[in-house]
Amino acid sequence: MGRGSKAIDSNRLQLFIFFIVFTAEALVTAKARLLYQTKPNPADAVATARWLVSHNSWGVLRNVVSFSDGLPGGGRGIPYFYLTALDPTPRNALKDARSSLTISEFPIGSCGRTDPENPTCAKLTLTGKLKLVDIKSKEAEFAKNALFSKHAEMKGWPNDHNFQFFKLDIENLFLIDWFGGPKPLTVAQYLKPRM
């Protein structure tokens, strides 16, 4: 093999790398655009808040927690959690249930390169009381399906850690999405059945 064929190989490699990077970037942009299209209009605060809760799967409630409000596409707006008594979060909640869950749009991907603090990248804080869901209730069955469908590995979490289902009884909502301060949004509006 002479110098010529090495140069061709090198060119081919460069072209290949360029193609891979270009493809990956195009895919990331396409995904962001798709998610952007599915994000509700900022004028619709109810739809935006419900979209954020249904499309994100984790937030901060005293610590980083995973949550789910229903099967994919079938969310009811109420966040359910699967927490172990080994974590101080549910232990503290049994003493003082007052809690807030903060969720960012950023991990969903639809903010693209916009900064997480930018008001056009939505953020929602749900304030209320963290409550244990009675394991024998129908609601526990709903919580289990909601959580295990979005967080498959939870099915395998160790039995001896005493994981239990919790929910946030929402009392207040604080939504930032777009400019102009927090959006007026009541709990009744947020929880009403969608059309």
Add this chain to the structure above:
Amino acid sequence: MGRGSKAIDSNRLQLFIFFIVFTAEALVTAKARLLYQTKPNPADAVATARWLVSHNSWGVLRNVVSFSDGLPGGGRGIPYFYLTALDPTPRNALKDARSSLTISEFPIGSCGRTDPENPTCAKLTLTGKLKLVDIKSKEAEFAKNALFSKHAEMKGWPNDHNFQFFKLDIENLFLIDWFGGPKPLTVAQYLKPRM
């Protein structure tokens, strides 16, 4: 064009789509592996906490906030913020400075497909007091460079929103990384110069 050439076109398209998906997945896996390699050993709580603060750029402090602890690769461990008085977070901090910042490893990408609540996907809560940084101080210059290097769009945020630099004076650290409960970690250990 006959049926044969259409079938070939369809096969080519399938191959092309398979190649794109395969390439994208390989890139994502490679990135996660690279980040996993740079993540410190879970036995080293100080290095893990400092890595988490330096590699993530946003968390929850009452609401979703962006932060930075220094220039890329030159973090000092203290989170700085650029907040507007139009946001209730700094307004409330002037009344009661007690604050906690919770950061997840998940957005960094090194958790891969591991659930955000899984203890092997690190999470850190820094508790302390949110304090205004005197704009005329050297520390304000450091905060500005720290923030604007990691959050480029902040440079263009509107002057009339009265953005100011804040920092978290850390009083306590709560790190979950791996099994076995929170890691023992003092503020002095966390802030001491790295070797």
